[in-house]
Amino acid sequence: MTVRVLYIDIDTLRSDHLGCYGYHRNTTPNIDALARDAVRFDNVYASDVPCLPSRTALITGRFGIVNGVVNHGGTAAQPRIEGPARGFFSRNARRSWATQFYNAGWNTASLSSFPFRHSATWWNHGFMEAMNLMRNMGLEQAHEVLPHALDWLERRGRADRWFFHVHLWDPHTPYIVPAEYGNPFEGDPVPAWHDEAVRERNWGLAGPHSAQEPWGFKPDEWGTPPPRQPWNLAGPDEVKAVFDGYDVGVRYADDAVGTLLNKLADLGVLDDTAVLISSDHGEAFGELGVYADHQAADEPTCHIPSVLRWPGLAPRAYRGLHYHLDVAATLLGLAGLRVPTDWDGISVADELRAGTEAGRDHLVLSQGAWSCQRSVRWGDHLYVETYHDGYHGHWPDSMLFDVANDPHETTDLATTTPAVAAEGQAIMQAWVDDQLSRNAVTDPLDTVRAEGGPLHTRGHLPAYLDRLRETGRAHWADVLLARHPAEAGTTAGAPPFGGSL
Template sequence: MKIIYIDIDSLRPDHLSCYGYKRKTSPYIDSIAEKGMRFDGCYAASSPCLPSRASFMSGRYGVNHGAITHWGPGSDFYYPEGDGHSTKYPFFTRYLREAGYETVTFSSFGDRHHAWWYFAGWNEVHTHTMQEGNENANEVVDKVIPWLEDNGKNDNYFLHLQLWDPHTLYTCPVEYAEQWQDHPAPSFPSEEVIKKQQNDSFPRSANFLHTVDNFPDTMPRKINSRKDYEKLVNGYDGAINFMDEQIGRILETLKKLEIDDEVTFVISADHGESLGEHGIYGEHASATESVHHLPLIIKSPNVTQPNSDYKGLLYNVDVIATITDMVGLDIPLGWDGKSFLPRLKGEKGTFRDHLVMDHALYTCQRAVRDEKWYYIRTYHPGLYKFDQVSLYNMEDDPYQQENVIAEHPEVAKEMDHRLMEWQQENLGVNLNRVDPLQEVIKTGPWKYVTLDGWIEHLRKNNWFAAIEELEALYKEDDEAASVYGS
């Protein structure tokens, strides 16, 4: 098989036109979806970037691979059996390579996040620039096309390319953002919601959109109105459209090589992006729907039916297991992912009835998602405002605006039972492991923005009431420090 896996950072499915988005952001991705299957219920087991790609490499949940934050406590990639070459817990890429596949990546991820385990198992690693993820999609594709011209007709390769667009900051050419000015933006958040958000004082909130001094013209300085939000979403959609055009260059290359009908495409993301949900803009800071919901499109000759879809729930680790199954390999016993190949071939039925997910970079949270309900338990809020326990009705409230836990205690009890059962299954006595989430809770999710640094930032901006609120939450006596169950 010829497999091309396009891994797009910070991509929300509901901003792709093949998922019903009214703006035509992704005509080339749409053309792939038209020939294959679109998945509506794919979720990252762990977010954001590093935990998600650790799951990509390992086939395991974050609780089992250990790297659930970007550095410091809770970031150590865990090798069961003490060996990175275990046959029970193999790296995905090494497993494919041992089976005769040429494994090639065009990605600066390992460099950006100092993730040396990411380099395991590849025949070729192309970092293509020294920008550590700040390169645009055209810079990546400029390097991919010559590789395809030289190697594309070969059999049995797994080509992975990572495109950072549309990760903030939205650095696409400004005309890609400006093209949407006469196209209506999504209705959420409304002017009323934005007005309420003016009191928020956490990073990437309406009044504190940026944590850097320099940002491109594709982004507003603040979100004080719908006009500001529209500029932000225009930049996000522009980045998607610019990235999509680069994918079009790859499709044209495959067509010239006369192999476009032979290639299996997998298009997905590491995580999504909040665009106003929970008052957060242009960030992936929580175990919420906007952050964990992923696009997934698979087109495979003689496997997928044209323009088909699957609406059931699945994890990103299931995608790795399914690719493994597609090439005829057994799923390793130590992986958490399961193959949904029968669903890919059109078989009906439920694959997973619920998912458990976590985040530990900006907040410490675990979430449970089923077809209707989304339950979040916050163990440490970081600098953000989350209820300790939340429940959202996703049928009525897709943007998770109203915590309805008081109205549905029986649902909350069942979701919490699912969470406790999952934790026992993954952290039971036979595994004899410490929960990496607890390692982050002990020290706090203070990575890119620290508590002291943010208090100083608020002081410079005269937000003294917000400072008092943070200091009250995190005062040094043990009783107050345990508010969120540390």
């Protein structure tokens, strides 16, 4: 029985930018080598995005619609209050992913600034050691994280029965890998799908992190940009710069993965230590007009890698459709631990041992921090409903994509194949109705809208309407003004940080 688990949590890691998932650039040689001896989950999606909702679902084992967290601020950035039923220990403390290891006598530790950055103290439930590296609002780089991770492994790594979570931020926007690291992809082209026609089409669109504002609501949202992230995407060189900036962050994190694996080897425990590499969400690079951020409940934002090397499991590609909290449940199952009965995550440990598959029929996904969206992923398709567009005026109320053949969401099929869109809508509505009635809760996305919309858009619209008119996009200003008349007259609620903080 494996009694050591290292969970390397690489922030903002989209699946199709890893070599083991088919990327043409050599971004992840260490992860790729691990994947050759691992189970590679090809269809894992974060149930709720971005950062705070995703990790809250993961640690609690429950969907955002149940645990209450779908936003980065407001009521829906806090888990639901249990009320009179709460015991000495809260439900989230008792049912936490880490608590299951702790209750079984494992040594548990988390090395992450995430709980501090997002005021998410519930992440630490069940971790005997919670190490915070809060030096730059959660944008610590791998060279700052590694000394602490290596120290912990030196002290604890040879022992049995430990679960260690190490959080690496390097692919997260802004892209700030040290300049001296260079650019391993200077001679590599960007992905072929993103040609000049895509850039030109996106250039005329509106919204935070759009082609003319890839930093937020204006090019200088963060002041002077670092060299790896351009002011705007005015041409092919700037497009390449933003792709390179992200991919260098992925490669920098991958180097850290290699260092951690080498440390396990030096300690003599690599072969009998389970290693999981995954993420909280992905990143968009032109999909739906968004660049260098994670603003929709769509394919590039919700589809995440999950590579699990578990001693004794045969390496394979597992193609079943799953939530990220299913992977958490599976780790418990493989470790011989019980999955809490009130978790939404399900274990496929038995299927992995037997060499079979047991994916879900469909997944329902949400976004509430940059926009308000819910989507359903089933078969070849992704159906998306938008309840607040996050000031992306070109997003219609409903969209449909054949993501099996169009993963970059270039062609909306909602009007040309209405029967398929209706199928997706029916699946989604049935799921929402079931979740709300079975758990006796209200929809937290309704709460987000009632409180003025997603956190990262609040208060920005008046100034953004002016910018749109100044940059030849008055049409989109008119669209947004018509859609959000109340928000166009207030700056109240603007978040204290720009960009993705």
